[in-house]
Amino acid sequence: MQSNWVWDDRPFARGQAWIDLISRATYKDGGESVFFMNRVFALQRGELVTSLRILAKEWGWSTKKVSKFLDDLQNDKMIEKRNSDLLRIYILN
DSSP states (O other), rough: TTTTTGGGGGSSHHHHHHHHHHHSHHHHHHHHOETTTEEEEEOTTTEEEEHHHHHHHHHHHOOHHHHHHHHHHHHTTSSSEEEEEEEEEEEEE
């Protein structure tokens, strides 16, 4: 899906951004370890690690718009986000 020319259209729609988050999340039941920004993260099913800046660049949005979108998803109980120096997102629904 993401290698198709249709996916390259920017800026992303909110639905496209939601699908992108789902596709980035770990799908294995036992979780997996990923290397991101010179660190190793042990992620569980439905979890991803990223940053506002990375999502903004890939979606063609401002970091403020990404932050607001993630807040809206969290308020709707679709995700749980945990901010530190990086952004950890858990897909809930």
